[in-house]
Structures are given as structure tokens and as C-alpha cells.
Amino acid sequence: MSSNPLRIAVASDLHFVSENNVNNGDYYSWLSFQADNSFNNLFWKNLLEKIEADNITADILVCPGDITTHGEPIALEFAWEKLLELAKALDCKLLATATGNHDVKSRPSDLKNVIRDLNQNDNLLENLKLLDPPYPFVDLNDTTLAHSNRVHYFGADYLLYETDKYRVLIINSCSSHSADQKEYERGSVSESTMNWIKCDLQRINNKRKLGILICHHHPILHSEHNLGSYDFMRGGTELLDMLNSNGRWIVIHGHKHHAKLNYYSSGSKKAVVFAAGTLSAHKHTLGTDFTNQFYVLNVNTEKERGTPVGNVDVYSWQGSKWASSRRTCDGIYTGVGFGEPGCLETIAENISKNVKGPVSVPWNDIVEKVPKLKECVPQDINHIKEHLLEFNIDMNLTPETEIDSLERSKN
Numbered sequence: 001m002s003s004n005p006l007r008i009a010v011a012s013d014l015h016f017v018s019e020n021n022v023n024n025g026d027y028y029s030w031l032s033f034q035a036d037n038s039f040n041n042l043f044w045k046n047l048l049e050k051i052e053a054d055n056i057t058a059d060i061l062v063c064p065g066d067i068t069t070h071g072e073p074i075a076l077e078f079a080w081e082k083l084l085e086l087a088k089a090l091d092c093k094l095l096a097t098a099t100g101n102h103d104v105k106s107r108p109s110d111l112k113n114v115i116r117d118l119n120q121n122d123n124l125l126e127n128l129k130l131l132d133p134p135y136p137f138v139d140l141n142d143t144t145l146a147h148s149n150r151v152h153y154f155g156a157d158y159l160l161y162e163t164d165k166y167r168v169l170i171i172n173s174c175s176s177h178s179a180d181q182k183e184y185e186r187g188s189v190s191e192s193t194m195n196w197i198k199c200d201l202q203r204i205n206n207k208r209k210l211g212i213l214i215c216h217h218h219p220i221l222h223s224e225h226n227l228g229s230y231d232f233m234r235g236g237t238e239l240l241d242m243l244n245s246n247g248r249w250i251v252i253h254g255h256k257h258h259a260k261l262n263y264y265s266s267g268s269k270k271a272v273v274f275a276a277g278t279l280s281a282h283k284h285t286l287g288t289d290f291t292n293q294f295y296v297l298n299v300n301t302e303k304e305r306g307t308p309v310g311n312v313d314v315y316s317w318q319g320s321k322w323a324s325s326r327r328t329c330d331g332i333y334t335g336v337g338f339g340e341p342g343c344l345e346t347i348a349e350n351i352s353k354n355v356k357g358p359v360s361v362p363w364n365d366i367v368e369k370v371p372k373l374k375e376c377v378p379q380d381i382n383h384i385k386e387h388l389l390e391f392n393i394d395m396n397l398t399p400e401t402e403i404d405s406l407e408r409s410k411n
Helices: 043-053 071-089 145-158 191-204 236-244 344-352 364-368 370-377 378-389
Strands: 007-008 058-065 094-097 138-140 157-160 166-171 211-216 248-252 261-266 269-274 295-297 312-318 323-326 393-397 405-408
Touching: 007 248, 007 393, 043 323, 058 071, 058 211, 071 094, 094 211, 094 236, 138 145, 145 269, 166 191, 191 236, 191 248, 191 405, 236 248, 236 261, 236 269, 248 295, 344 378, 364 405, 378 393, 378 405
Parallel strands: 007 058, 058 094, 166 211, 211 248, 248 269
Antiparallel strands: 007 295, 094 138, 157 166, 261 269, 295 312, 312 323, 393 405
């Protein structure tokens, strides 16, 4: 890892909701607020306190959509204000937000009087266009391009931002949404948008620069826990194939509320695909297989070829407080990463050389001796665990499911 990594904070699917305007607001989100803009819990306050206490900082704050619920306009404006507050608390330079299906007014209006209610504003995107500072991208140090960025995003359905070390691409996968029930859940990226993005990337022509794609819907299948397969991004695989031909990419999306870290391959070329779990959708709507999480991705910007390399710091809401999480049951946990770890069987063999006899060896010691473990996604760790059994080595977990140590069984 470089001495000065790019730090990307990720807060997805916040679902801010006004108790007065959406029934059972508590059911939707921990970020349910009252008429005076106060919360009835310490969720948000504790997050800011955790950031300050642990001196958590980032270069970019990414929110891949659903900052509110059912396109509720008061909550949308309040959520945007709070996202800026979070970005400032993290000392971010940039705030980058993709549009989620709950951020547009795509659900049919409940018209009580078909004549009088014609005065209602049912423009799907209007409330987003009215946000100040201009949505979806804020440079906290330079607002000169804010309006033109907004116009480009809503006109071309994407925005491309360049720095010396990386590029940020935001796609509006909700751009074709309508009140049709078949449309307001799933996402899409149009052929014209892909063509325009391709032209922009080829014009810039710097394939070694790290690319960060931010979108709401998942571009590849994500159907774990019976979450369904219908709501993927239409055109997503074509989009990732095109991006893989034009650089090195990390994809950050939300929508599924379930955290997952994976890859998309075009031949041997791999893009990192990070599905962010929900920051604050309430357990009532999630069940037991989900955890509210906040992330910081630490990305090596000195590596200019091959798969992007980095690791993830994970913070979970644990009932009454935010805490750094290494719990494997959370799906994504502090210590996992991404990159090019190589052959997992070889990693297991290298680990076996550091576990002598039936004596427990702390996992942290193993990671320091076998640093490629820092580039392993959670599924890689699971595979390594199975390969270690061939060497009679067990992976010991704490009662909280954190990886504690390795121990060789007696033959």
C-alpha cells in the first residue's frame, strides 16, 4: 500500500425520511426525523462523534443513491444538507452522489382529487435539480463548475471529473424511470450515454489513471439472500466491458443494502465491484442478514497497471454505537481488500509455513508475514480457510466471528 493512499468514504442508501410525510418513518430508516429536523435516536450524532474520535478522514465522500425514501422532497433537501455535513466532518475535498430509485418521484402519486391535484409537481428529477449546492457533485473548495456539472449530469445522464491521479464517473441509472411499476425499481444505462462516455475516455486517453464509477444499481447480478435478480442495471455488463477497455476501475454501487466485494472480468482484465451495504435502512426492513455499515476504501494510487489494489476499513452500527468491525458475519469487514493476490492455494501453503505445531498463531501476525492477504476479498478468505484444512490448519473465530488465530491440528 502506498504511503498516501486515496481514501474514499462510502455511505449508501441512507433513506432519510420525514415522520410527518411518510407513514411509519421509523420502519424505513434510523434517519427518520421530526418536524423540527431532530432525530429520535443517536445514530447520526454517534457517527459524527466516531469520525471525530478516531480522526477518520477521506478525500472523497461517495453516496451511491437513495438518500431519501419515495422521493420525499423535505427529506431530500435535509439529506443533502446532512451529506455535506458528513463530507466536512471527514475533511473531504469532494462529494459525489449517484441518483437512487428512491431519490426520484417515480412512484405513482396518490391523487385524491384528479383536477385539483394536477397542480402537483410530478417531474421525476425536479427536486434534485433544485438542491443547493448543485447536485450530484460538489467540490468543496471550488464551485466554479458546479452548475455546468449539474447540467451535464441531467442532460447526458453522466458526469466525468478528472484529477491528476484519478477520475470520477457518475452515472444516473434512474434516468429512464417512469411511474410504470416495471421501470421504477430497475436501472439502466442507455447506448447513447455509453457512447458519449467512451468518447470522453478515449479523448482523455490515459488508461493508467484510476477510474471510480459511481452508480446506484448493480451492473452485475447480485441476488444473494433472495434479493431478486430483476433490478440490475440494464446495459451494465456492456458498460463494464467498455470501461475495462479504457482504464482501471473501481465500481461503487448501492441499492441492494447487502455488502459485497467482488470483481468483473473481461478476459484477464478485472474491475473491482464494491456493493455498499446500507448506512441506515432499519433492521425492520432488512432482517438478520444485514448490518448498517459505513466504509473507507484505501486505494493505492501509485500502482498504475493491473487490478486496482486497496483495503477497506469498515464501521458497523452495533445497536447503540458505531464501532470498527472485523466480524466476518457482516460480509465485508475491516482487513479485507482487493487487488491481485495470486493463487489462493499458494497463499495457503505460505501461511502453513508460519504455523508450527499445535500452537495458536495470531491472525494479525499471519497477515504481516503473508501481506497478499490484505488484497483478498471476503470470498478469497473463505477459500483460503478451506485450503488450510489440507495442511490440518484451522481458522479460529471469536464469539463475535472475528478471525482470531490459526492453529495446526495434531496429525
